[in-house]
Amino acid sequence: MTQTGSTEFRRSPSTREQRKARLRADPSPQVLVVGGGINGIGTFRELALQGVKVLLAEKGDFCSGASSAPSRMIHGGLRYLENGEFSLVRESLLERNRLLTNAPHYVSPLPTTVPIFDYLSGALGAAARFVGLSEGNARRGALVIKLGLTLYDILTRHNRLMPTHRFSGSRETRRRWPDFAPEIKCSATYYDAHISYPERLGLELVQDTLSACPDASALNYAGVEAIEGGKVVVRDMLTGERFAVSPAYVVNAAGAWIDGVNGRMLGGRAEKRLIGGTKGSHLVVRNERLLRELGDNMVYYENQEGRVCIMFAHFGNVLVGSTDIRVDNPETVRCEADEQAYMLESVRTVFPNIRIAPEQILYTYSGVRPLPYREGGATGTISRDHSFHRRAATAECPFPILSLIGGKWTTFRAFGEQAADQVLKDLDMARRRSTRELAIGGGREFPRTPEARGEWIRRVSQETGLAPHRIEELLPRYGSAAREVAAFIAAGADAPLATLPDYSRREILRIIRHEDVETPEDILVRRTAVAIAGRLTLAVVEEVTGILAEDRRWAEAEREKALRDTVASLSARHGFVPPSRSLQDVERNRIA
Incomplete structure (x- = not known):
């Protein structure tokens, strides 16, 4: 196994243009992985490290779908115990601890407090849900929470990195949480983990793999269009160039888009619906009183109907989430006004005297969880476990397709390992190495x-x-x-950004030149924390776009189009509202 300090991951990965040139010369990977979210990236990494010649193709930027919209938690899934998913919770806790060890630069312990409104409520409902007699939600009392946290501790007893849970009575709870609702009787505190830069961690996994594995290749902005003549057509979404790829095996890791990808590859003849996604939306709010009250704790709470919500400090603001709504079209999701109202009202069930004004919402985001399709039933009872669907090769589709269903950030490594083992078995290849103790990116020698x-x-x-x-x-x-x-x-000569003085021009230039950046949004949303930290302004977008345009030698019309496209995308997806003055006015006063 590669040791933490190995230099094989310090070699610079190839550029996107170099990888495209290689694909033109040799369009025959053993495995094509479709989808550059965290499940696809994890599978790509696992296969490449076993010596498989693998190509990863992502139609957008790496980690730009659901993988860019998590709750920023790395957790065991406390509530999954009610659904009887003990193996998932056990695996999640083990993988959580591995991420704490392998990615300590981005994953850190998160003390989590559960406010408890009653002592006995929810026991019968939890039991009914556990045995499948009910799908309803109801608030859990102290007895149910105590049982769940005790099981949590038992499942980590052989690999414990953090303290066990503890209960606090009414007096201690009120002393620590003076703004809690008076109906809250007591509280429980346990530990999970927080991830600061999930999208960067995904990028590091790609770069580590490209550095260590000469036969591996990965392209963002490369979408799968169809099968023509037994070959998969992959199109560069930026230039329109088409590549006819001849894989021996395809892994469909497109998340909420899995059914669409299968339909395109099978000529619209996908055998059955695999994904029944649900939308999870989050808010980033600036409220100093709430931020002070939370401190370094996450509050993990239930609203009136028993839906689990969270809030915790993130980059100097408060992250609030989330919703769980069935959706059919993952392309158009955004955090809608009714979801915002729902989450703000849920905060008031715990902190009734803290009002979050609409203007304190700095940023919103949504993603679609790629859950298994199920007709009807409560969304909260749909399994959060991961699974595969394997379609055998046919005359029209001359390679197997392994579709990855479910999965989450915490378990990406285990899911990728299991998917890779299935592919290796089908290709009659042996596993060479494990990633269980393999440090990631900047986590090495941290x-x-x-x-x-x-x-x-x-x-x-x-x-x-x-x-x-x-x-x-x-x-x-x-x-x-x-x-x-x-x-x-x-x-080289450097200077702080005028709009973001804790960043500098050369820091942004390095991101552009070394991190597969193609658009300003790649930088603002996924390579940095500018967006989720609530620091987006029109001037920020303009300055970053200008640096990218200058480095790429874009003509003025290209720079202006990139600026407009970025503002439009941020507005549509994240609620970014630029000033009413036109971009032409901004241009006349553009930062030099």
Whole structure:
């Protein structure tokens, strides 16, 4: 097994253009993975590390669908216990701990408090749901929560990285949480984990794989169109160039788009519906009182009908989520006004005296969970476990298609491992290595204690000449890879961004040149935390677009189109509302 400090992952991955050139010369991967969300990326990584010649094709940017819209939790799934999904919870807790170990730069412990409104309520309902006699939701009382948390602790007893749960009585709860609703009787606190940069972690997995595996290739903005003459047609969504790819095997990891991809590959003859997605929406709000009240805790609570919601501090604001609504078209999802009202009202069930004004909503996002299709029933009772559907090769489709159903951020590695093992079995190949203890990206050699971080910052500051405070800004963004970022920044004339002074021009340039960036939105939403931190303004979008345009030598018309397209996309998907003045007015006053 590769050790944490191995240099094989320090080689620079090839560029997108280099990978396209290779595909033109040799369009015959053993396996084509369709979908560059976290499940597709995890499977791509697993296969490539076993020596499989694999191509990953994603129609948008990497981690731009549901993988960019999680609750930012890495968790065991406490509520899944009610559905009897013990194996999923066990696997999730194990994978949570692996991510705490393998990606400590982005995944960290998150103390989680459950406010409890009653002592005995929900026991009968939970039992009925467990044995399949009921699908209704109801608030869980202390007895049900105590049982669930005890099972949580039992399942991690052999691999415990964090404290066990504890209960707090009325007096202690009121002392710690003075703004809790008076109906709250007591509380329980346990630990799960938080992920700061999920999209960057996905990108690191891609880059690690490209660096370590010469036969692996990955393209963002590359969509699967059809099967023609027994070959899969992959189109560059930016240039229109088409590639006729001849794989021996296809893994469909397109998430909520799985049925559409299968339909295109099978000429509209998909055998059955596999995905019954549900939409999860979230809000980022700026409310100082709520932020102070939460501190470093997440509050994991139930609203009146028993729907589980969350709120916790994230990049200096409060993240609130989420909804669970059936959807048929994943292309058009956004956080609608009624969902926003629902989540704001749910906060008031716990903190009735804290009002979040509509203007305090800084950012919204939505994603579609790729859950297994089921006719009817409550969305909360649909299994969150993952599974496969294998379609055998036929004359029209001369390769098997393995569709990945379900899955979540916490379990991506295990799901990818299981999918890869199925593919390896079908290809009569053996597994060479495990990823269970394989560090990811900037998690390798990451300084884990305050003392180690201080020494690391001092040393890198001396090596690069950047001020210690600048290294301190870069470390949580890039982990130990901040050393390479700092070296790039120090290699040329640099200046802080006018609109984001804690970022600099050369930091953005490195992202552009080394991280498969094609659009300004790639930078603002997925390579940095600018969007989810609630820092989007028209001036920010314009300045970042200008840096990208300058580096790519875009003509003025290209720069203006990219600016307009980015504003339109951010408005449609994330509720971004630019000032009413026209972009032509902005252009006349553009930042130099």
